[in-house]
Amino acid sequence: MKVPNANPLAGYLARQPEIDAAVQRVLSGGSYILGLEVRAFEKEFAAYCEAGHCVGVGSGTDAIVVALRALGLGPGDEVITVAHTAVATVAAITLAGCTPVLVDIVPDTCTIAAEGISKACTARTRAIVVVHLYGHPAEMDAVLSVAAAHDLFVIEDCAQAHGSRYKGRRVGSIGDVGCFSFYPTKNLGALGDGGALITSDVAVADRARMLREYGWDAERNSQVQGMNTRLDEIQAAILRVKLPYLDADNAARRRVAARYAGELDAVDGLSLPAQAPDSEHVYHLYVIRAAKRDERLMALRGTGIGAAVHYPRAVHQMRAYARLASALPETERAVNEILSLPMFPEMTEAQQQTVVDAVRRVCA
Numbered sequence: 272m273k274v275p276n277a278n279p280l281a282g283y284l285a286r287q288p289e290i291d292a293a294v295q296r297v298l299s300g301g302s303y304i305l306g307l308e309v310r311a312f313e314k315e316f317a318a319y320c321e322a323g324h325c326v327g328v329g330s331g332t333d334a335i336v337v338a339l340r341a342l343g344l345g346p347g348d349e350v351i352t353v354a355h356t357a358v359a360t361v362a363a364i365t366l367a368g369c370t371p372v373l374v375d376i377v378p379d380t381c382t383i384a385a386e387g388i389s390k391a392c393t394a395r396t397r398a399i400v401v402v403h404l405y406g407h408p409a410e411m412d413a414v415l416s417v418a419a420a421h422d423l424f425v426i427e428d429c430a431q432a433h434g435s436r437y438k439g440r441r442v443g444s445i446g447d448v449g450c451f452s453f454y455p456t457k458n459l460g461a462l463g464d465g466g467a468l469i470t471s472d473v474a475v476a477d478r479a480r481m482l483r484e485y486g487w488d489a490e491r492n493s494q495v496q497g498m499n500t501r502l503d504e505i506q507a508a509i510l511r512v513k514l515p516y517l518d519a520d521n522a523a524r525r526r527v528a529a530r531y532a533g534e535l536d537a538v539d540g541l542s543l544p545a546q547a548p549d550s551e552h553v554y555h556l557y558v559i560r561a562a563k564r565d566e567r568l569m570a571l572r573g574t575g576i577g578a579a580v581h582y583p584r585a586v587h588q589m590r591a592y593a594r595l596a597s598a599l600p601e602t603e604r605a606v607n608e609i610l611s612l613p614m615f616p617e618m619t620e621a622q623q624q625t626v627v628d629a630v631r632r633v634c635a
């Protein structure tokens with residue numbers, strides 16, 4: 272039996288009649304850009320995230336670009352983030368004209384090491400982009416205290432952590448702005464591209480609304496040099512169908528994770544993902560560490576298991592970002608050890624057993 276790493280088709284099929292009806296409603300409605308569906312989704316997603324405002328945009332990358340620009344950041348400003356993330360996090364910082372400064376991670380959750388932030392601060396540092404990687408919240412209390420000490424904005428990259436909580440609060444609502452991607456495989460996935468940012472600062476939300484559409488104000492008079500990055504009506508309608516199921520889907524991911532933990536705990540040479548106290552992991556990915564990772568990866572793939580590596584290169588190890596190189600020992604160790612096992616809410620027990628049996632075999 273083949274088991275994919277992620278399965279956005281299963282997510283569609285699980286709600287097909289509702290999604291088809293929502294798409295048909297948009298098609299017959301005649302309003303395709305920034306209409307009722309986007310407005311309703313923004314309200315519903317802000318409420319879900321326990322934030323004041325939501326602004327829908329074209330992608331998760333653009334959500335970060337718009338967030339930085341809406342906070343008034345641009346050329347000359349340094350923004351601290353991690354090198355162990357989707358490259359989009361760092362790409363967005365450069366797209367906003369800012370200079371990324373990369374710091375190391377803590378090994379247990381692969382999220383930003385707060386003690387590295389102070390050391391990376393200069394007179395030009397303006398913000399920190401924290402990434403709640405794999406669905407596990409970063410250590411926000413530590414990040415917020417460094418940010419307060421240095422007067423920095425905190426942007427949360429929540430592209431892998433929709434619905435996750437840190438000390439009871441939804442991620443994205445803790446810092447100044449939370450940024451989300453609705454890429455199809457994410458915990459809340461559209462059937463195409465999409466993104467959003469949330470904030471409790473109405474001025475930031477208003478600026479973000481302008482920036483996403485040519486810098487326009489209500490009179491279509493460009494007040495700032497804007498972009499075109501709008502969430503579209505069809506994707507918003509699909510997201511409105513899926514949002515009410517997000518908590519149940521995350522609970523299903525946690526059940527898959529609990530079963531993996533029970534079955535793989537005793538396997539030699541593996542270490543399983545940790546969950547910090549007070550943090551709720553939503554398992555966008557189930558990432559283990561394995562000795563002889565590449566050998567095991569190849570062996571699993573050979574048996575049809577959708578094993579993968581997120582991510583095989585840290586950002587500073589890619590050509591486009593090589594000039595950002597610095598010594599990041601935990602990051603560089605992680606990229607050689609991490610291995611993502613199949614993880615999606617619709618995964619059956621039989622599929623999971625297939626994965627577990629294969630992992631035990633290749634690690635024997």
Ligand SMILES: *Cc1c(COP(=O)(O)O)cnc(C)c1O
Binds near residue numbers: 356359431465466
């Ligand atoms: C997916 C992802 C992004 C980018 O989202 P897009 O919608 O693909 O632009 C940014 N950051 C992280 C951590 C991601 O996983």
